[in-house]
Amino acid sequence: GESVGLHLPTLSVQEGDNSIINCAYSNSASDYFIWYKQESGKGPQFIIDIRSNMDKRQGQRVTVLLNKTVKHLSLQIAATQPGDSAVYFCAELAGTALIFGKGTTLSVSS
């Protein structure tokens, strides 16, 4: 079964707000995590990744935080835009396979 999950299936925000999408994982041996964005009818796209020896990693408008103590991963999107509307998946590398969570649907209203 899946060891990665997200706390909320949906998240609605206003344009310009900051968004926080959460993910919990159960495999303490996982050492690599990825966030993917999937737009409707398309394949997932890589957003940002983080290794277990890091607590935080920043990209363009996105930040991933990793709390290994409570096995929690979050994706922060600054100044959310309508184009950010999509399903967001976290994934953990467990051995040789990526395990995906169920996804959070982010809806951004103008």
Add this chain to the structure above:
Amino acid sequence: DGGITQSPKYLFRKEGQNVTLSCEQNLNHDAMYWYRQDPGQGLRLIYYSQIVNDFQKGDIAEGYSVSREKKESFPLTVTSAQKNPTAFYLCASSRALAGPRNEQFFGPGTRLTVL
């Protein structure tokens, strides 16, 4: 979609028929994967291949078969033994199978509907 193509985008099949989904990549990646995605669900691994002429079962391989005769190609056959084949199928590839920075690039997907 990172140099990975899947065809067709939409596929319809009658019950009892086998159907093959195409996946091609020009990224020179060694590893390739097939996932199944159902509404409201995450991706579930069907099969993966680390190298040409080698492939391994994923979590839900029953009713599916694959081949890896060429590095660029990893076709998936959905057989009549698959009891609930209607789903969105995603192909992915990565430079290597294991290790950090093992970013998987995904194709655009094929939506299979069984009539």
